Amino acid sequence: MKRLLKIYMERPELVALVVLVALVGYFTIRSNGLFLSYQNLRGILSLFPELAIMALGFGLLMIAGEFDLSIGSMFGLAPIVLCSLTTAGMPFWIAFALALAVCLLVGFLNGSISLTFGIPSFITTLGMLFILRSLCVVIYQSGAAPALPSDAPTWAFTDPIGFIRVSTLWMIGLAVLIYLLLERTNFGNWARATGGALESAKSMGIPTHRVKIVCFMICSLCAGLAGIIQVVRIASPLPSLGDGVELQAIAAAVIGGIALSGGVGNVLGAIVGMAIIRVIDSGMVMSRVDANWFKFAIGLLIMIAVIANMWLARRARAIKVETGA
Amino acid sequence: MKTPIIECHRLEKWYSGVHALKNVSLTVNRGEAVGLVGDNGAGKSTLIKILSGVHEPDAGSIRIEGRDVRIRNPRQAMELGLETIYQYNSMVPTMTIARNVFIGREPLTWSLFGFGWMDKKKMDRESVQAIADVDLHLRSPEALVGELSGGQRQGVAIARAMHFKSKVLILDEPTNHLSVKETDKVIGFVRDLKKQNVTGIFISHNMQHVFQCCDRIVAMARGEIVFDRPVGETSIDEVHGYL
Numbered sequence: 001m002k003r004l005l006k007i008y009m010e011r012p013e014l015v016a017l018v019v020l021v022a023l024v025g026y027f028t029i030r031s032n033g034l035f036l037s038y039q040n041l042r043g044i045l046s047l048f049p050e051l052a053i054m055a056l057g058f059g060l061l062m063i064a065g066e067f068d069l070s071i072g073s074m075f076g077l078a079p080i081v082l083c084s085l086t087t088a089g090m091p092f093w094i095a096f097a098l099a100l101a102v103c104l105l106v107g108f109l110n111g112s113i114s115l116t117f118g119i120p121s122f123i124t125t126l127g128m129l130f131i132l133r134s135l136c137v138v139i140y141q142s143g144a145a146p147a148l149p150s151d152a153p154t155w156a157f158t159d160p161i162g163f164i165r166v167s168t169l170w171m172i173g174l175a176v177l178i179y180l181l182l183e184r185t186n187f188g189n190w191a192r193a194t195g196g197a198l199e200s201a202k203s204m205g206i207p208t209h210r211v212k213i214v215c216f217m218i219c220s221l222c223a224g225l226a227g228i229i230q231v232v233r234i235a236s237p238l239p240s241l242g243d244g245v246e247l248q249a250i251a252a253a254v255i256g257g258i259a260l261s262g263g264v265g266n267v268l269g270a271i272v273g274m275a276i277i278r279v280i281d282s283g284m285v286m287s288r289v290d291a292n293w294f295k296f297a298i299g300l301l302i303m304i305a306v307i308a309n310m311w312l313a314r315r316a317r318a319i320k321v322e323t324g325a
Numbered sequence: 326m327k328t329p330i331i332e333c334h335r336l337e338k339w340y341s342g343v344h345a346l347k348n349v350s351l352t353v354n355r356g357e358a359v360g361l362v363g364d365n366g367a368g369k370s371t372l373i374k375i376l377s378g379v380h381e382p383d384a385g386s387i388r389i390e391g392r393d394v395r396i397r398n399p400r401q402a403m404e405l406g407l408e409t410i411y412q413y414n415s416m417v418p419t420m421t422i423a424r425n426v427f428i429g430r431e432p433l434t435w436s437l438f439g440f441g442w443m444d445k446k447k448m449d450r451e452s453v454q455a456i457a458d459v460d461l462h463l464r465s466p467e468a469l470v471g472e473l474s475g476g477q478r479q480g481v482a483i484a485r486a487m488h489f490k491s492k493v494l495i496l497d498e499p500t501n502h503l504s505v506k507e508t509d510k511v512i513g514f515v516r517d518l519k520k521q522n523v524t525g526i527f528i529s530h531n532m533q534h535v536f537q538c539c540d541r542i543v544a545m546a547r548g549e550i551v552f553d554r555p556v557g558e559t560s561i562d563e564v565h566g567y568l
Binding site for chain 2: 010184185186187188189190192193196197199200201202203204205206263264
């Protein structure tokens with residue numbers, strides 16, 4: 001029993017999962033069942049996978065001990081690049097590949113600039129946030145207004161399957177991939193070591209710079225892909241798309257139990273964290289609470305989550321379980 | 326006569342105007358336990374960082390088992406069989422024992438360009454064995470290193486070095502901030518190195534600890550080696566006189 005408690009306490013994403021289930025229950029009762037209606041679930045499951053994909057990549061980067069504020073701008077820029085290219089006559093899938101290549105390049109720059117010049121990634125990516133957002137507007141206004149081609153392959157991204165969309169499958173696929181990368185491969189071991197104790201990782205000969213840069217690239221890639229999925233769903237790229245969503249991704253990671261200091265947590269936590277945010281957003285509307293309280297609730301939740309996670313980790317350590325030996 | 330395991334010849338190191346190592350030559354024989362002592366800033370750490378691949382010397386040469394080598398990074402040092410255990414920086418507290426034992430040297434079931442799938446069963450099995458081999462008994466390999474005491478962590482680090490068949494184990498202040506009982510344990514680990522035919526370099530500013538487990542004392546001061554004699558032919562007071 002004690003052992004169970006300890007596992008539970010050491011895995012904050014499980015705690016977040018319990019909170020998620022409790023919130024779903026609460027809002028279902030408050031809204032007289034409306035919350036779990038087919039229509040509402042469909043609504044939640046449109047936006048949720050997009051933001052969760054972004055949170056996944058961000059979670060991986062945070063576990064490796066770095067930070068990326070530019071993901072919201074990346075979310076906006078990738079679809080604009082894609083649509084500009086298709087508007088200029090390029091086939092969709094080639095434009096898609098090029099847009100993702102741009103994401104990888106931005107991630108590479110974020111990482112290399114931070115590490116080469118020893119700047120906190122918080123600052124580098126704050127700069128990148130402005131640069132990319134500016135590029136969004138400049139590219140959007142130059143030449144013909146980029147638009148999503150009418151024959152865009154929505155089947156591959158956003159067509160509904162029952163009450164979910166294809167984007168949910170992308171989210172699940174990426175979650176499994178990144179989870180396995182982190183838990184089962186040697187690269188994951190290096191990333192966790194790099195985030196958990198940088199000096200130790202270096203002294204054990206791990207190429208910490210390269211590990212971090214790869215994580216930056218995966219993070220940008222996820223953000224750009226998420227933006228593209230959103231634009232395929234709403235069918236029009238806007239230069240302001242994704243403004244501020246980086247903060248939701250950060251909130252999701254923290255609520256899901258990923259420590260800001262790096263090394264601790266699990267990318268699945270980022271998904272659960274994002275689910276909690278979406279459930280609160282939708283649940284408040286469904287139960288007719290003034291929507292302006294949404295950000296208040298998220299803010300409060302972030303603080304509670306961090307304090308609770310630290311407390312749980314301390315408790316778990318105090319319980320010291322004997323398992324033979 | 327057998328080839329010494331380490332031969333440093335006329336090493337020099339400058340740090341932006343500070344002459345950290347002055348003409349340092351040191352020979353360490355196989356199976357020897359050398360105590361390296363000296364005050365802060367005497368050059369001990371610089372010498373160790375050169376041997377562990379963190380820094381490169383500005384002049385001088387290093388031979389390992391008679392071969393001239395350049396140690397460019399920690400990875401190369403480990404490949405040459407030199408493993409360094411730092412006071413704080415050798416373990417990742419947020420990771421499990423099994424993962425810590427294999428950081429950077431994970432056994433893989435398959436790989437592509439050096440990346441691949443970790444063999445977790447092997448990691449669990451071998452980490453338990455490695456720890457038992459140094460007479461340390463711990464909870465499961467799934468326990469986090471952060472839950473261990475300072476002495477246990479040093480034990481795991483030593484077990485790791487043993488597991489990878491290191492020839493030389495360099496311990497940088499391994500007894501700092503440890504309780505008396507734990508210090509004894511670490512000193513015991515160092516004494517046992519000889520049985521496993523491993524050479525040890527034990528850095529400490531605590532003479533008592535060094536005298537308890539080393540065969541030979543090397544003292545450094547102001548970037549130079551000022552004293553080098555077997556333990557049996559000297560005393561703590563004499564060494565102090567040179568610092």
